[in-house]
Amino acid sequence: xxxxxxxxxxxxxxxxxxxxxxxxxxxxxxxxxxxxxxxxxxxxxxxxxxxxxxxxxxxxxxxxxxxxxxxxxxxxxxxxx
Amino acid sequence: xxxxxxxxxxxxxxxxxxxxxxxxxxxxxxxxxxxxxxxxxxxxxxxxxxxxxxxxxxxxxxxxxxxxxxxxxxxxxxxxxxxxxxxxxxxxxxxxxxxxxxxxxxxxxxxxxxxxxxxxxxxxxxxxxxxxxxxxxxxxxxx
Numbered sequence: 001x002x003x004x005x006x007x008x009x010x011x012x013x014x015x016x017x018x019x020x021x022x023x024x025x026x027x028x029x030x031x032x033x034x035x036x037x038x039x040x041x042x043x044x045x046x047x048x049x050x051x052x053x054x055x056x057x058x059x060x061x062x063x064x065x066x067x068x069x070x071x072x073x074x075x076x077x078x079x080x081x
Numbered sequence: 082x083x084x085x086x087x088x089x090x091x092x093x094x095x096x097x098x099x100x101x102x103x104x105x106x107x108x109x110x111x112x113x114x115x116x117x118x119x120x121x122x123x124x125x126x127x128x129x130x131x132x133x134x135x136x137x138x139x140x141x142x143x144x145x146x147x148x149x150x151x152x153x154x155x156x157x158x159x160x161x162x163x164x165x166x167x168x169x170x171x172x173x174x175x176x177x178x179x180x181x182x183x184x185x186x187x188x189x190x191x192x193x194x195x196x197x198x199x200x201x202x203x204x205x206x207x208x209x210x211x212x213x214x215x216x217x218x219x220x221x222x223x224x
Contacts, residue, residue, distance in 0.1 A: 018206075040151035044203035048183045057178070060185055 007054070007080070008073040014049045015069065018042055030069040056080055083165050083173070084222040087215045088125060088136040090162035092149040096124055096141045099158065103137060111136065114193035118186075120147035123193035132221045138164070138193075162201065162211035168224050170198055170216035177202050182212070189216075 016023050019037040032038055047063050050056070050072070056079030066072040093099040100110060108126045115122050120143050127136040140161075142150050152161055167173040170189050178184050185201040192199040196218030201211050 039155045040148075041203075041209070044183050044185075045206045048181070048203060048205055051183065052181060059187060060183070061187070 004073065004077060007077050008069065010053055011050065011069060011073045011076060014046055014053065018045050018049065026069055031067055032069070032072070033067070050076055054080055082168050082224070084168055084220065084224060085133070085166055086135050087164040087166040087213075087221070088138045089160055090138045090140050090164060090211075090213065091158065091160050092152050093139050093141050093158045094153055096122070096139045099139050100124065100126070103139075108137065112194050114195075115143060116191065116193045116199075117143075118190040119149075120144040121149055121193070125194070160210065162213050164199070164213035164215050166215050166217065166220070166222055168216070168220065170200060170214055173214050174200050174202075177212070177214070185211070 012023050012026055015021065015026055015032070019026075019035055019042060021035055021037060026035075029035065043064075047058060047060070051058060054076050056076060058075060058079055062075055063072070066075045091099070103126045108128055109130065111125045111127055111130060113122070113124050121140045122143050124139040125136045126139065127134045140149055142153065149161070152159075174184065174189070182205070183203040185203065186199075189198040189200050191197070192215060194217070198216050200214045202214070204210060204212050
């Protein structure tokens with residue numbers, strides 16, 4: 001089972017790649033939809049990469065309910081368990 | 082089983098203006114309808130009018146939270162999905178999900194054509210568009 005920090009790190013890696021935002025900016029401003037690069041297709045790419053990296057299947061509504069980096073990491077952790 | 086390509090979906094802000102361009106290409110408007118689950122109005126355009134023809138679907142928003150609103154706001158009009166007719170929607174949804182495609186609809190939704198059930202999937206960044214699985218109550222293509 002992955003620990004919380006490694007899940008958060010993995011989620012940040014994906015967000016950094018897809019949104020093209022430095023990790024420090026994501027950590028300073030963790031609300032995902034506040035970032036200018038956030039859009040619906042980007043969100044789907046994030047979900048796709050999260051599922052592939054962590055081997056989980058998240059419902060889209062569950063994914064959309066996650067508003068911040070930590071909430072997304074928590075949803076992933078819950079899916080891993 | 083996938084029976085064939087049903088249509089190409091194009092998000093538009095101004096379907097009348099887009100329709101004039103398709104008319105200039107020699108296409109004509111066929112069926113129209115709304116897909117209320119997605120908050121969109123749809124026009125199907127083609128060359129022959131035959132049901133099995135691959136058509137162009139002009140998709141425009143009918144409300145603020147329409148499924149195409151984000152694409153139009155960020156990228157403007159353009160093609161965003163390819164629809165595939167299938168003979169068993171539930172089975173194909175399971176197959177695509179098992180292959181790792183992201184499922185946008187937990188359950189099939191009513192499409193804009195009569196007898197049309199649909200479900201959307203995200204194909205991935207390498208392709209950059211959506212797949213719409215379509216099943217008609219009366220299939221349009223040979224099985």
